[in-house]
Amino acid sequence: MKQEMKLTGKDLINIGIYTAILFVLNFVAMFAGIVPFLWTILPGTAALLTAIPFAMMNLKVKKPGAILIMGAIVALIYFVTGQFTVLLLITFVVACIASEAIRFAFHYKDTFVTMTVSFIAFSFGMIGSPLPIWCYGESFFTQIAENGMTKEYIDTLRGFATTENLILMLISPIIGGILGMLIAKVLFKKHFKNAGVV
Amino acid sequence: MEKIMDRELQSLKKENKYKKSLDPRAGIIILLISNVVVFMQKAAMVGTIYVIFMGILLLVYGCPKSCIKFYIVLLGMIAVQRYIFPYAPSWIVILFGIFTNYGRRMLPCLMAGIMLIKTNTMHRFILAMRKMRWTESLVIPVAVAIRYFPAIREEWQHVHEAMKLRKLSVAEKLEGCLVPMMLSATTTAEELAQAAVTRGIENPVRKTSYEEIKIEWMDIVSVGLSLMVAIIVLVIDNRGLL
Secondary structure (H helix, E strand, C coil): CCCCHCCCCHHHHHHHHHHHHHHHHHHHHHCCCCHHHHCCCCCHHHHHHHHHHHHHHHHCCCCCCCCCCHHHHCCCCCCHHCCCCHHHHHHHHHHHHHHHHHHHHHHCCHHHHHHHHHHHHHHHHHHHHHHHHHHHHHHHHHHHHHCCCHHHHHHHHHHHHCCHHHHHHHHHHHHHHHHHHHHHHHHHHHHHHHHCCC | CCCHHHHHHHHCCCCCCCCCCCCCCHHHHHHHHHHHHHHCCCCHHHHHHHHHHHHHHHCCCCHHHHHHHHHHHHHHHHHHHHHHHHHHHHHHHHHHHHHHHHHHHHHHHHHHHHHHHCCHHHHHHHHCCCCCCCCHHHHHHHHHHHHHHHHHHHHHHHHHHHHCCCCCHHHHHHHHHHHHHHHHHHHHHHHHHHHHHHCCCCCCCCCCCCCCCCCHHHHHHHHHHHHHHHHHHHHHHCCCCC
């Protein structure tokens, strides 16, 4: 690897700080998921909220490995707080690698389009959270019923276990990602460019 | 110089006399065990035993306040589930049912996490991560990220107070929260990077430290005990003895 493509101490600190913000916003989206419908489109809401720190991190650190480290930290903190299921871990890792690969394919020359594409790939990592509704079907509902979930909640969730909702869930990160990036672009133009940050 | 540092360290130790420190690695193992208990248990009742055990462990490590807090939270959640939900309207049950349920299940993890944080300094975490031979390019971002959470909270409080004075729409509120947060993050990153570079963060050699961490017999005992309690709890749970 060329010397200038190696992560320096400054890059690492940048990654750490933006990851902290990304994690907090991601957690907000996760927490909003106690409303059943918002949980089924969790990848979309998370994408909408986390676009700004993700874009900021990409603009500051144009080197290989940045997204992988970001994903590793988010996974680590979620794991420590006991939020991660195996399915979520798998989708998250795959999404991070895909996102990093897309950035690598564009040689880390970030434009709006390439950043949006890699962000959508990154956002797909959260589909592992609501996926059990469709993936495991009835056995999932009996399991959470055993865990003591209330009957009303389970019935509401069962209402979402249709193919239309699955498609909605799968395209939600695309819509959320594009919208989030557009908002980020507007905000960057309005505030950050003048402040000389970007 | 050595003597002054020794004295400093001694006074630091005196301050934390009642707080025994758990080795970060042992703490992470206990956290993993708690995770397994949380994921494997079926009936919430059995998990209560593990929560009580973790409370005792918290007491032993000198955090009586958090122990009492967690017990109160547990009792409160049980009371709500027993006495309020049967009579409450269904939307309350839907919204808060998942909250109390997950909350109760997550308690062991939270307790293990709190124990880990309260008995350790950030520096000890870094030492532990280095001893576990993580690469430096993961250790630094993790340390920075964890240390930055309180800063985010502080920032949010400032913004929140300033917002109270004005009438804003939701979109404006979000913008008003995110923009200052990102701006201050950028300046902090800049300043922190300069400070860290002058202190030799980019020096590729292995870093040394005055404080050292060692796994002591107490760490081994508490890990062993929590493993034992976890196995007992899971066995009772699977056989359906309760």
